[in-house]
Amino acid sequence: MSIFTGAGVALITPMNPDGSINYPEMEHIINDQIAGGTDAVIVCGTTGETATMTYDEHIETIRACVQMTAGRIPVIAGTGSNCTKSAVKLSVAAERAGADGLLVVSPYYNKATQNGIKAHYKQIAAAVDLPILMYNIKGRTGVNIAPRTIVDLVQEVPNIVGVKEASGDLSQIADIMARCDGEIDLYSGNDDQIVPIVALGGKGVISVLSHVAPRDTHDMVIKMLEGDTDGARRLQLKYIPLIHALFCEVNPIPVKAAMNMLGYQAGPLRMPLTEMEEEHQETLREAMRKAGLDVK
DSSP states (O other): OOSOSEEEEEOOOOBOTTSOBOHHHHHHHHHHHHHTTOOEEEESSGGGTGGGOOHHHHHHHHHHHHHHHTTSSOEEEEOOOSSHHHHHHHHHHHHHTTOSEEEEEOOOSSOOOHHHHHHHHHHHHHHOOSOEEEEEOHHHHSOOOOHHHHHHHHHHOTTEEEEEEOSOOHHHHHHHHHHHTTOSEEEESOGGGHHHHHHTTOOEEEESGGGTOHHHHHHHHHHHHTTOHHHHHHHHHHHHHHHHHHTSSSTTHHHHHHHHHTTOOOOOOOTTOOOOOHHHHHHHHHHHHHTTOOOO
């Protein structure tokens, strides 16, 4: 059974002016996301600035998200690391904190072989009972998870159930689906590829766009799944300019700026990320207005 179907928000971590985590605002965002139709919360991923969190902050943020969500939608916790031992420790702690599933990025910087990637995921999976989604994003990790590796892990390890695919390579994604005969929970990791990936058999998207357009991102997936391809296509194309603006600088710089523009207290970024360049802010603001959003 899939952890979720539809649109899961890759949640930002709102910060106070001093850089500490703003938990009340996180609860505000989560409640608005659920009211807006979001189908799952993915906490402590790339968009959540997890790379600059301490271990204690990481686990406390997962625990807080679980409590705030209160079982209304699934919580998927990011627990990846380039150190297998650290990823196991994070995954076990996330399970104890009440997460419904795990999102585990492939080892970054080390540049593991495909055999190393397999061993990494198998060791994590053996330590927990939660369903696990692999996360394939070569642009950040330096190594692609090959389709054969993804398929082997899903078929050999019961609690590795799928993958967030952010390679951007639709041919690779089609290869994965063909090798699995569709028996895999595959989610788009790119907001500009939601419709084609769902058309190939994907379950939905783990989304940055959902922060600012939760209902339409959810509807885009559901329309595709229900056969309204024209309606889904219109939504996908409507948001392409905004999606481009949300990634005109490295994620999550633009989406935190966008949330601040919408009146949320997303706060600052943690170094080494810096505030969005003024020129790009104007591009983002204009794209948000054209998408019908009420920009402050």
